[in-house]
Structure formats: structure tokens, C-alpha cells
Amino acid sequence: MTRPVVERTRTDILILGSGGAGLLAALHAHQTAPDLSITIATKGLLGKSGCTRMVQGGYNVAVNPADSVERHFMDTIDGGKWLPHQKLAWTLVSTAIERIRELENEIGCFFDRNEDGTLHGKAFAGQTFDRTVHKGDLTGIEIISRVMEQIWARPINRLEEHRAISLVPNKAGDAIAGVLMIDIRTGTFRYVEAKAVLLATGGGPTMYRYHTPSGDKSMDGLAMVLERGLPLRDMEMVQFHPTGLLAGTDTRMTGTVLEEGLRGAGGHLLDGNERRFMEDYDPAMERATRDIVSRAIYAEMRAGRTTENGGVYIKMGHLGPETVAKKFKGMVERCADCGFDLAGGLVEVVPTAHYHMGGLICDVDTSTELPGLFVAGEDAGGVHGANRLGGNGVANSTVFGGIAGDTMPGYLAQNPHWLEADEAIIDEAIAKATAPFGKTGGDLNGLRERLLDLMWDDVGVLRDATGLARAVEGLDAISDELEATGLPDADRAFNLTWHDWLNLRSQIAISKVITHASMARENSRGAHYREDFPDAGDMESSTFTVVREAGGKLTTVNEPVVFDIVRPGDTLLKDEPAAAE
Amino acid sequence: MTSADTISSETIDVSVWRGGAEGRYETFAVPLRQNQTILDVVTWIQRNADPTLSYRFACRVGMCGSCAMTVNGRPRWTCRTHVSKVVENGKVELGPLANLPVIKDLAADMTSFFEKWQKADGAFVPSKTRHDPIEEILPNTPARIEASAAIECINCGICFAACDTVRWQDEYLGPAALNRAWTLVNDERDAGKSDRLRAVAAAGGCHACHSHQSCEQHCPQKLNPTASIAGLKRLTMHAYLRGDL
Secondary structure, X not given: OOOOOEEEEEEEEEEEXXXXXXXXXXXXXXXXXXXXXXXXXXXXXXXXXXXXXXXXXXXXXXXXXXXXXXXXXXXXXXXXXXXXXXXXXXXXHHHHHHHHHHHHHHHOOOOOEOOOOOEOEEOOOOOOOOOEEOOOOOHHHHHHHHHHHHHHOOOOEEEOOEEEEEEEEEOOOOOEEEEEEEEOOOOEEEEEEEEEEEEOOOOOOOOOOOEOOOOOOOOHHHXXXXXXXXXXXXXXXXXXXXXXXXXXXXXXXXXXEOOOHHHHOOOEEEOOOOOEOHHHOOOOHHHOOHHHHHHHHHHHHHOOOOOOOOOEEEEOHHHOHHHHHHHXXXXXXXXXXXXXXXXXXXXXXEEEEEEEOOEEOOOOOOEOOOOOEEEOHHHEOOOOOOOXXXXXXXXXXXXXXXXXXXXXXXXXXXXXXXXXXXXXXXXXXXXXXXXXXXXXXXXXXXXXXXXXXXXXXXXXXXXXXXXXXXXXXXXHHHHHHHHOOOOOOOOOOOOHHHHHHHHHHHHHHHHHHXXXXXXXXXXXXXXEOEOOEOOOOOOOOOEEEEEEEEOOEEEEEEXXXXXXXXXXXXXXXXXXXXOOO | OOOOOOOOOOEEEEEEEXXXXXXXXXXXXXXXXXXXXXXXXXXXXXHHOOOOOOOOOOOOXXXXXXXXXXXXXXXXXXXXXXXXXXXXXXXXEEEOOOOOOEEEOOEEOOHHHHHHHHHOOOOOOOOOOOOOOOOOOOOOOHHHHHHHHXXXXXXXXXXXXXXXXXXXXXXXXXXXXXXXXHHHHOOOOOOOHHHHHHHHHOOOOHHHOOOOOHHHHHOOOOOOHHHHHHHHHHHHHHHHHOOOO
8 A cells, every 4th residue: 555645844842732731831841942843733723622621620739828738648649549659649739839820920820719819729529628729610711721822822833633643653662753643634644753742632531431521532642652562550540420411312412520519519319210319328428429429320320220311310409499500500501501400400410431540651750661752631640549639630730741841851952853753653553544444334333332331331430350351352342343444535634534433443442451450450449449349458558550552462460559758547747647548 | 321312203404514615505304302402413414424524522511612603694602502592494504603714614714713812912921920929819809800700711713703893804803802802901910911902902903893792692601892892992092092002
């Protein structure tokens, strides 16, 4: 087969993704070294694709004098069930203070104030201090809009609607040389040569029947690093939010989050017969933690006590429809636009895959095993361990994005040359991306539905060895069928169906990794629950999973967690009893 | 998981713009669902009727402003527009956003929208650094109330597409960019006010607005850019009379 034309361009630093991590990295790299050429490539429009924009809750940061970095750290470690990489978690909580000041003072975000003018911190689940800084319930829009303006105001190159398909190393395979992409608008290939590359595409467990992340996400970043044989950690750790909207067949809004606060304010969860069921599971009822409520709803669904579309109901009306409409204005309006009466009626909900704690292994300076490749945001693993605290997500992406932007110019000073690409890898990536065009037959939409159901049923909220084994077989079958599924080669420009095919390929690759890691963890920690191993296991000998691919096979090992800052049972807080467990 | 959603035999006729600047409308029969948005209709066509249909979306919940299109002649966010709100006699017509070049089918090129945001000096100019504490700022001063009332723009481009002046006058900066400038002139932390006033007072700036109020009528976030622009008109006039412009 003859290779299609590949346009070639060059840049010093290439950033994949334009959420909080990618944009902060670009700003910092430009501030550190204004003479470098910096390019941001993003699957959608700059700042509009990805999930930072969708942050409702806020930004955890210990800026109140009555709070402390140590307290934020202990909450993060405790929430992560002692699995976090402690130096990464420490870097997160300690750098968040400077980053929130940068966002306010330099970038122009304005966060909500108390009446006396000081910064308002709100309470958020799992934290011992009200440290979540926010802008109403649209914190993400404020952060990303302000950062986006700063990027547009600077000489930073933009490759919008560009999809990365392969991280290309040099011939020796010991450093990154560039990234192969598809220009979505034209359907042509572009190879961008770069001395350093930041992976900041944003994870996002969109392979589950019900999921919250932005619909353009498909795990492309992690699928690309898996192909390079790089190590992924904590991949079994998929966080489910208990209340996603359920709107029925062929609706994009299905799975999107109805906020935590609804339960906190006194909302009730009812089964299909309108019976309040949480009392069967936890004395805290609907106010139990995310994981407990998610498991309860999932168990109700499995027992068949469901609503018309297969979920449960959330009911707010007993609090007074007018009060609800006032207090949860955004949520009530969103539901109304889609045809639901949240303030006074019953709205169908389901647990929904929200965040992926797992990701590429990296150091505190965001460097990875492959020289020249850096990672930040949801693509990186280790910061959150077995569970992410609400409010630590946007802190993570902006903290480590900025660190990546500070680090990469230093790497370039030591490694000032572009490297010759391994052309065989470019050829192989093009062949794989264009494979469907030579073929006819297959059912792309049907395959996607099967993947969503398989991951939901067998690798979802409740897992066991039998279901996971079934998932391994099922994923192999779906994967083989996708390779045999063709597409008409009519017009490749802005061809979303081609990208649906490519999305599915990335999602399948990472679904396999999640399944393998879930098999390897024979205990129940944080977001990962094994019905056949319900105990959390010994904290002192905690391990984390590491999955790699070699020769088309996945290997998983359990590595010991290093307690280099605090050991289970101890605390950094003075004069206080140690955290539980 | 099978769904018991009402899979009705009813359909609607959906006319969809195909092509770039030159093109034509094509009609598809799309099955009606109970909880269906215009974005769901477009997605159904791409998945089931014509796999080459191009459109743009991301967040699905009205936060990213990627999926705005022209629906029956009016700009709307399609992920939050229920079909029942717009269907007329069983028909809906969909096109790309107006006042922007078409890339293909329903996807418009938003570059000029963001370039004009920059021309309006729509980026914050700092007076402090990351090494300073966060300023204590009272939330209820008149200026802060003005800034807060106009800040929750998602840059979807709907006001830009709805605006007659944008259509008539190439250099007009448009409602969203000027609205952002208004939030900045009311931001006590911003150090770029005099340049910004010059930028919005120049040709194509706030004085080009005819106050037709289409922006206010169409803004899905219920913002009022016309009022923001009126504020800029007053400020720039005062600055001019003082000799500052």
C-alpha cells in the first residue's frame, strides 16, 4: 500500500490536549522560555473539548490560615485508601496554593468571596476542612475561559481539531521524536516533530454504558502510551458518581452528572416501585459516600427493581419545588431543557463512570520512562490512588500542567535537537488508522453498544472473577470484530464515523487494561469493589497494579506502595488522632 | 441494558445543510424519542442514515459551547434544545452557525470569533503575581456586581451568529467580546483598562452596536451583552470627554 501524503511540521514543545493541564503547560513553558515554539494540538476547539470546563464543584487548596497543607495531604491519602504516590500527592497539595494565586492574580479567574472579601471555601465530601474554592457551580468555565484567553493572547500555535494517533520515537526507541496526527477537518495526516511532548489528553472512562466525561474523549492518550510499552498504574480504579441522568436510548445527555449536593440537601432515592431503598444499605441513607450509594443503586438495578429506563429515581419535591429550583438552579434548568422536572417530579438516575484514577506512571516533575515524553492531568496515574476527592481533579490538572511547562524547557536545554523519527512506526500507525477503508461489512454502532454494556455489566461498580474472565473473552471478540469492520472511503474530511471507529479502538485497548488490573487486585479498595474479595486488605503491605503491553500481550504486576511521607496509622497532623485505617 | 424508552414509529423530517459555503439541504426521517435533543437528532442521522455528516459537540450538557447550530433559522445550543421546543409541523431545519465560515455541513469555523475577543482586549492584565496573597474583594460593590452578572459566558458564538451588526459590518467585534471587555473594566484587579477602553472605542467597537438586542434574546446563559455594551458606550464617552481617549 502506498503511504498517503503526510504533512510535516516542527515545534520545540508539543502539547496534546487543551484542558487545564495542556493550557497551564503552554503558559508556563512560554513564560519560562519565550523563544521556544510551543504548539497545542487538541481534538476539538481550544479549551472547549475535555473536562476541565465541566468542573462544577471547585478547587481544593489549603489557603485558609486555619487549614494546612498537611491536612489537605492527609485527606488525599486517606481518600485514596493509602494507594497514592505520596510525593505526587504532596506536590499536588503544596503547589495548589501557588497555582490558585496564579489563577486569580495573573490569569484573572475570580473565585467566590465571603462577605468580608476573603476567599470562600465550601465543604466537599471526604474532607476535614471546607477548602474547596469555587465560582458558583460553574468553576470549570471560569478557569478554562480565563486561561484560554491568555493562550489566545500569546504567540502559541494552535492545531485545533487534530487527533493524535501515535507517539513516534526515534529509531533507537529511546526518546520521543514527534506525534502523528489526523487533521480532522481535512482528513489528512500530519506529523509534528517535537523535542518534548506533553500528554494531557485527559483520560475519561467513556467505555462504560453510563459515563460523565465530555463525549469527545476516548482514552486515546493512554492507548498511545500502551502501544509504546509504557507502564500504566492503578488502572482498575474507575470512580463512579452515583447520580447520572438517565434519559433513554439514543440520548447524549444520559450519564451526565446530577450534582452530589442534591443528596446532601435531602434528596431521596427511590426504586422502580417508588420505595426509598438506601436504608437497606447504609444508616447514612442517601448521604452515604459516593462509592456506597453507587454500589447500592447498582445492586437495585441488578435485582431488577428499576424504573422504565432501567435506573432508579431521585426525588427532591418534598423539600419544596420552589426551594429546589432556587438552590439548584443550574441542575433544574438543565433537566427542564431535556424534558425533566427535577424540582417537583421524579428524575431517573444511574451510577455513572466519572473519573479514571489510573494512568501513565510519572515522576513529580511529570517526566516518564520515555525521555522527552511528559504527562499531566487525568492521563497521569498515582496522585489519587484508589479514589479522587471531589475538587482534587482540577487542582491536579492545573498544578501538574504548570509543572510540566516549567520542566520541559529545562529538558530541551539538555536535549536541544529534533530526532529522526522511526518511519516504520509512522507507516504502521497510518496503516492501522486507515484499515477500515479497505473493508466492507461490520456494525460499528452495534459494537460500541456491546462494549458499553460489557464494561458496565462485568467491569463496573461490582466485580468478580467470573465476570472479569467473561470480560476478557468478550473484549477480545469485540476487538477482532472491530478490525473486520469497514467504512466507506467517500470523504475523510470531518468524518466523525471514521473517528468513532478510532475512538472505539482506543476504548477497547484501555478496557482490556482496566479488566486485567481488576483481576490482579484481589481486594476492595476505594473505587474498586470485588464481590469475591470484599475486604480492603492490609494497609501496611499495600500494592498498586502496573500494566504494560508487549508483543500484543498485557502483563500485570503488583508493586509495593512506598510510604515515604506517612505510614498507615500515622498522621502528619500534630496533636490529633491518626486517620482511620 | 435494554431500554423501555418510547420507541415510537413517529418520525420527524429533518433538513440538514450539507457542504461548505456552497451546498444544499438534505432531508432525513428521524424517529422521535421522548427525551430527545437536537444534538441527539444529528447524532442519529450520522450513526444511522449518513455516516459522513459533520458536526461538532463535546460536553453534552451546555458547558463547552461547541454544538451551537442554526435551528429553524435561529442560533441555539443543540445539546440543551429539546426537539419538542423547535419542531414545527413535524419538521426541523438545521444549518451551521451564521456569520462564520462553514467548515463542512453543521460545523462552523470559530476563529474570527476568538480573534475579535482578543481585539477587544478580552484577556486579563495582571497587577499582582502568584507570590502575592489573593486579594480581599467585597462581593457586593457596584463594579463587582456588574462583572459577576456578565461573566458566565461559555463562548458558544450564539450571540455572534444572532447579531445583525456582525452580519453588516466585518470589523464589528461582536457581543461576546465586548461583554468580556465590560467584565474586565469592572474588575478592580485588572491593569489593562486604558488600552482596553481604546480598543473598544475604536471603529468596530461598542459604538457600532445598534442595540437590536438579538444577543440578549438568544444567549443560552441568559446574559445581556446589549447592557454590557451600553455600559462600555457610557464609559468610553466619559473617558473621551475627560480627554483620556
